[in-house]
Amino acid sequence: MTEKDLLEQMCRYVMESAIRKGADRVRVTAVRDVSRGMTVLNDSLEKIHSAVESALHIHLFVNGRFGTCSTNRTDPAGIDTLLDDAIASVKLLAPDSCRILVPEELRYKGPPQSSAHRGDIGTRAGKELLFSCTGAVFGKMDSLISITADYGDNRRWLHLSDSEGLNCTSEETWYSLSAECSVKGGGDTRPSDWDYQGGIHPGAIRKASTPRECALTAYKRAYAKRNPRKVPGGRYPMIVENRVASTLIAPLIDAISGSTLQQQNSFLMHKLGKRIASPSLTLTDDPHRKGFPGYSLFDSEGMATATRVVIEKGHLNMYFLSTYYANKMKMPPTVSSPSLLVLPGGKGDPAFFADSVKSGIFVTGFNGGNCNSATGDFSYGIEGFFVENGRITHPVHEMVVTGNMPDLWDRFLAAGNDALTTSAWQIPSLLFDNIEFSGL
Numbered sequence: 001m002t003e004k005d006l007l008e009q010m011c012r013y014v015m016e017s018a019i020r021k022g023a024d025r026v027r028v029t030a031v032r033d034v035s036r037g038m039t040v041l042n043d044s045l046e047k048i049h050s051a052v053e054s055a056l057h058i059h060l061f062v063n064g065r066f067g068t069c070s071t072n073r074t075d076p077a078g079i080d081t082l083l084d085d086a087i088a089s090v091k092l093l094a095p096d097s098c099r100i101l102v103p104e105e106l107r108y109k110g111p112p113q114s115s116a117h118r119g120d121i122g123t124r125a126g127k128e129l130l131f132s133c134t135g136a137v138f139g140k141m142d143s144l145i146s147i148t149a150d151y152g153d154n155r156r157w158l159h160l161s162d163s164e165g166l167n168c169t170s171e172e173t174w175y176s177l178s179a180e181c182s183v184k185g186g187g188d189t190r191p192s193d194w195d196y197q198g199g200i201h202p203g204a205i206r207k208a209s210t211p212r213e214c215a216l217t218a219y220k221r222a223y224a225k226r227n228p229r230k231v232p233g234g235r236y237p238m239i240v241e242n243r244v245a246s247t248l249i250a251p252l253i254d255a256i257s258g259s260t261l262q263q264q265n266s267f268l269m270h271k272l273g274k275r276i277a278s279p280s281l282t283l284t285d286d287p288h289r290k291g292f293p294g295y296s297l298f299d300s301e302g303m304a305t306a307t308r309v310v311i312e313k314g315h316l317n318m319y320f321l322s323t324y325y326a327n328k329m330k331m332p333p334t335v336s337s338p339s340l341l342v343l344p345g346g347k348g349d350p351a352f353f354a355d356s357v358k359s360g361i362f363v364t365g366f367n368g369g370n371c372n373s374a375t376g377d378f379s380y381g382i383e384g385f386f387v388e389n390g391r392i393t394h395p396v397h398e399m400v401v402t403g404n405m406p407d408l409w410d411r412f413l414a415a416g417n418d419a420l421t422t423s424a425w426q427i428p429s430l431l432f433d434n435i436e437f438s439g440l
Helices: 003-020 076-090 123-135 210-224 246-255 258-262 323-329 350-354 405-410
Strands: 025-041 044-062 065-071 113-115 144-162 167-183 192-199 234-240 283-285 308-312 359-371 377-388 391-404 412-415 430-438
Touching: 003 025, 003 044, 003 076, 003 144, 003 167, 025 123, 044 076, 044 123, 065 076, 123 144, 123 167, 123 210, 144 210, 167 210, 192 210, 234 350, 246 258, 246 359, 246 405, 258 323, 350 359, 350 391, 359 391, 377 405, 391 405, 405 412
Parallel strands: 113 167, 234 359
Antiparallel strands: 025 044, 025 144, 044 065, 144 167, 167 192, 234 430, 283 308, 359 377, 377 391, 391 430, 412 430
8 A cells, every 4th residue: 555545544534533423524634754864973973863753633623613633643543532532622612613624616626746756865875975075074174173964865745635525645755965064263163054955856965066065065154254253333235145035034924924914913914915025025935836845736724826926026915824814814815824935036146246235244144033023123143244345254243133124125125046946935145225233
């Protein structure tokens, strides 16, 4: 029996048993993850791990009430006991008419979703990748303290079905290689940095040059962070590297998500159709780009996904609303969350942006901080480099960037063309004007 058949059989049993025990409607998600990983520190294999995990997530609709439960048991007796207890508990809850199954016209009805590689790398090949990675710098760089390299692969099967005919299946794989280097800095400091490569197919990390490039990139980035200097606070143009740009996108997505909006805790409340950012900002949810992380034909409820322009030239086009939050807010459902966010790029990378900056800050990392979802006020510790006369120069430290999200995005000038394909949020490097930093 294939994994798809096994998961479908488990879901069918849960639904039939729950209906028999008194549930009116049921939605079940069955997930099975098979993962493996290895770690090499310098020239020694430090860790090998493998795991197989299965889980059932059950949504129960009983007498106008709603509740959830989950288990990793797959035996009928264990499932029956769980359902008996769960249904009895749901009957004690208050009625909730906003909880429904996905209406038929919104369901995904297509073939199984697949973004999976059929082969396998194997333990020996994984070890060779790791030692090739660490060997590129270990014992060759005087300033190197240590290098850690990690390999991982994961295969996930998912089946989602409900008692009214929903039937969704997916299979996906992911292969990754990462390196982190620590180097000798000034005094007792030990700056470190990393690089990461990954993809749906193992070819993304098995190119002969990939392990070496991964290690060298991590080392060079760590080495460049030695001997940081303090910079006077004030307003500067800000360049945000592609690796961390999603940190500034996340508050926007949170602010247009159903839970935040329904609780009236969003700084973008009542902004649908209005300008919320610079005309330079367009953001698209493009879930049907097969071969990319985030590829998805249906969401967590089984609602069919679609390509949607979330923000168009600064104007907010949509909210992310599951059936529940759509009903609570008396609005049409869209989709519960974004799948593959794309910010269309212009041209260039951080060095290209720096060429036009006389005095600015290039942000390569955010260290703590937060954003208030109700007001949009934010404060983030940053690491990065000073930009002077068109050049990225020395590293900076002990700096904090502060402001308000709507004001920040109103100051957005341009996006690069360097979005990383290893992330489901494909956000390139970003350029902002006149942003507040506190330093000296």
